[in-house]
Amino acid sequence: xxxxxxxxxxxxxxxxxxxxxxxxxxxxxxxxxxxxxxxxxxxxxxxxxxxxxxxxxxxxxxxxxxxxxxxxxxxxxxxxxxxxxxxxxxxxxxxxxxxxxxxxxxxxxxxxxxxxxxxxxxxxxxxxxxxxxxxxxxxxxxxxxxxxxxxxxxxxxxxxxxxxxxxxxxxxxxxxxxxxxxxxxxxxxxxxxxxxxxxxxxxxxxxxxxxxxxxxxxxxxxxxxxxxxxxxxxxxxxxxxxxxxxxxxxxxxxxxxxxxxxxxxxxxxxxxxxxxxxxxxxxxxxxxxxxxxxxxxxxxxxxxxxxxxxxxxxxxxxxxxxxxxxxxxxxxxxxxxxxxxxxxxxxxxxxxxxxxxxxxxxxxxxxxxxxxxxxxxxxxxxxxxxxxxxxxxxxxxxxxxxxxxxxxxxxxxxxxxxxxxxxxxxxxxxxxxxxxxxxxxxxxxxxxxxxxxxxxxxxxxxxxxxxxxxxxxxxxxxxxxxxxxxxxxxxxxxxxxxxxxxxxxxxxxxxxxxxxxxxxx
Numbered sequence: 001x002x003x004x005x006x007x008x009x010x011x012x013x014x015x016x017x018x019x020x021x022x023x024x025x026x027x028x029x030x031x032x033x034x035x036x037x038x039x040x041x042x043x044x045x046x047x048x049x050x051x052x053x054x055x056x057x058x059x060x061x062x063x064x065x066x067x068x069x070x071x072x073x074x075x076x077x078x079x080x081x082x083x084x085x086x087x088x089x090x091x092x093x094x095x096x097x098x099x100x101x102x103x104x105x106x107x108x109x110x111x112x113x114x115x116x117x118x119x120x121x122x123x124x125x126x127x128x129x130x131x132x133x134x135x136x137x138x139x140x141x142x143x144x145x146x147x148x149x150x151x152x153x154x155x156x157x158x159x160x161x162x163x164x165x166x167x168x169x170x171x172x173x174x175x176x177x178x179x180x181x182x183x184x185x186x187x188x189x190x191x192x193x194x195x196x197x198x199x200x201x202x203x204x205x206x207x208x209x210x211x212x213x214x215x216x217x218x219x220x221x222x223x224x225x226x227x228x229x230x231x232x233x234x235x236x237x238x239x240x241x242x243x244x245x246x247x248x249x250x251x252x253x254x255x256x257x258x259x260x261x262x263x264x265x266x267x268x269x270x271x272x273x274x275x276x277x278x279x280x281x282x283x284x285x286x287x288x289x290x291x292x293x294x295x296x297x298x299x300x301x302x303x304x305x306x307x308x309x310x311x312x313x314x315x316x317x318x319x320x321x322x323x324x325x326x327x328x329x330x331x332x333x334x335x336x337x338x339x340x341x342x343x344x345x346x347x348x349x350x351x352x353x354x355x356x357x358x359x360x361x362x363x364x365x366x367x368x369x370x371x372x373x374x375x376x377x378x379x380x381x382x383x384x385x386x387x388x389x390x391x392x393x394x395x396x397x398x399x400x401x402x403x404x405x406x407x408x409x410x411x412x413x414x415x416x417x418x419x420x421x422x423x424x425x426x427x428x429x430x431x432x433x434x435x436x437x438x439x440x441x442x443x444x445x446x447x448x449x450x451x452x453x454x455x456x457x458x459x460x461x462x463x464x465x466x467x468x469x470x471x472x473x474x475x476x477x478x479x480x481x482x483x484x485x486x487x488x489x490x491x492x493x494x495x496x497x498x499x500x501x502x503x504x505x506x507x508x509x510x511x512x513x514x515x516x517x518x519x520x521x
Contacts, residue, residue: 033221049139054236083109088133153470161246163191163232171483305347353425401458461479
């Protein structure tokens with residue numbers, strides 16, 4: 001019988017071995033923490049490149065390369081010199097023989113001995129391979145790809161979100177690594193900040209009253225634990241990533257503009273640890289901290305315009321008449337982008353649900369931490385989409401741990417209001433969803449309460465793959481068989497299509513008979 005990480009930790013709790021079971025329990029040495037992590041299925045690349053390599057934010061002539069020197073991955077600080085010279089190489093072949101760019105940089109203790117290299121002078125639409133060398137050791141070889149220019153016939157990419165380490169193995173990332181993709185978008189909840197009660201993550205106990213992670217060292221160790229899943233490192237090494245974040249990278253349901261000095265200190269620690277562990281290119285370069293800039297617009301040839309949103313850093317409190325989820329500057333930037341949008345597919349990377357989701361009873365909203373807590377701003381933005389004549393809008397969303405397909409309407413309370421796009425909300429990688437009984441009971445009720453909701457499936461885990469051509473945008477919902485199996489097989493649950501120039505989605509006839517708790521006929 002296979003046991004997932006949650007089951008192993010529960011078993012340890014029953015046996016009174018909590019502090020041994022949870023790798024980040026207080027008092028463990030880095031070596032003891034690593035032993036506990038390995039008991040939960042973690043492993044690491046050879047030192048000092050234990051956390052692997054990654055690339056991100058691909059543009060036609062450049063890409064960002066990342067690694068971090070961490071000989072003791074679960075230590076808050078590494079026993080390394082203040083600065084370590086790291087050599088990087090980019091080549092046209094996996095053996096790094098046809099070198100096109102190389103250089104050295106200093107990995108500093110100030111940023112956890114992380115490395116962020118912007119490689120310029122590359123050619124559009126090309127695969128490249130890269131690697132690092134430091135302290136007499138070489139890293140694994142990663143593969144990346146630059147964005148194409150001009151007309152292209154197809155783009156193929158994936159999204160992932162919500163990957164609680166303690167809820168299962170990352171078979172979804174294993175499959176992403178093996179997909180023939182152009183890039184990956186991570187939609188947030190890369191880590192979970194849950195504290196521990198007696199050494200067990202808070203999500204394993206009834207009351208969330210244990211100490212949560214608060215310091216830079218705490219967040220560093222949490223990121224390093226998550227990267228202990230080999231499949232996550234493989235997915236990073238296989239494709240370039242675009243990144244946004246949600247709440248658990250800091251703390252549940254936080255507002256980046258709220259809270260006093262203790263929270264702002266915690267947020268700064270969380271943001272720094274996130275930056276140290278991500279292939280993030282920031283327009284402020286080395287001055288990215290304490291506030292990395294997440295939102296950006298990128299093009300994939302003339303086919304696709306990607307808008308990455310930051311729905312945490314600038315938001316106000318929820319449920320205010322004049323509340324904002326975007327912040328003044330980001331909202332103005334988004335509206336300006338809508339006004340200047342090219343003739344292309346317009347894809348918004350959106351960490352939390354944009355579409356209205358009334359509760360199964362039909363009164364009130366399921367969660368106002370998402371766009372439902374910012375009603376006036378949602379109407380303003382979607383009204384601007386309609387008034388500006390923006391077509392071919394597809395919004396890609398995470399957070400919910402379940403799959404939804406929604407029509408996007410300017411005013412969700414008016415079913416006859418203009419239809420301006422489609423939202424696909426993807427399954428989580430591992431993070432626990434509602435029970436099968438809850439889904440079976442409430443799926444149809446949510447459908448009746450939300451006339452724009454076309455599909456809901458909450459019993460599975462996985463990721464989405466998007467196949468984009470000039471004529472059609474297709475979403476393939478990939479699902480894993482079992483979170484308890486790190487090599488779980490993957491299948492396509494169903495596929496939805498959006499035709500160019502025609503707002504609204506439809507399910508592929510070949511997959512329409514697949515299991516779901518709700519689909520609108």
